[in-house]
Amino acid sequence: MADLPAIAGIYEGYVRTSTATFELESPDLAEWTRRFTAITDAGLPFLVAEVDGRVAGYAYCSPWKTRPAYRRTAENSIYLAPWSTGRGVGGVLLDALLSRCHENGIREVIAVVADPERNPASPALHRRRGFDDVGVLRNVGYKHDRWLDTLLLQKSLI
Structure with a gap:
């Protein structure tokens, strides 16, 4: 939980400047705390990577x-x-x-990649880890004055 301010800062950049997330307003620290608690209480992982002491x-x-x-x-x-x-x-x-x-x-992990044409690193990362493309949802999000697609990828862990 000590890393939540840094996490909020990273995510805020994506919310404000990119289409990698469909959120339009950056969550505050209280909302990040709620999300973290809900995820971990559900028995799901929430991980942080540090390099040289920074998130x-x-x-x-x-x-x-x-x-x-x-x-x-998940x-x-x-x-x-x-x-x-x-x-x-x-x-x-x-x-x-x-x-x-x-x-x-x-058993199954789903990746939902927003605006995959402008966010090619995410599909590439998932494909290198064995995720398969399973569908595209067309024009399901609207952000920065554009309609956006999402690419669905799936990996079986069994």
């Missing part, structure tokens, strides 16, 4: 859907500090996240 990025899984039949499926999220991209941090986070998911009984 370089974070990754977590959240429930894919709330209905009980989906309880072994959605992953990874965000990196701008200075840490291209240094392998995303891969380390995703590997650790998948390992923790497997240990916690998660």
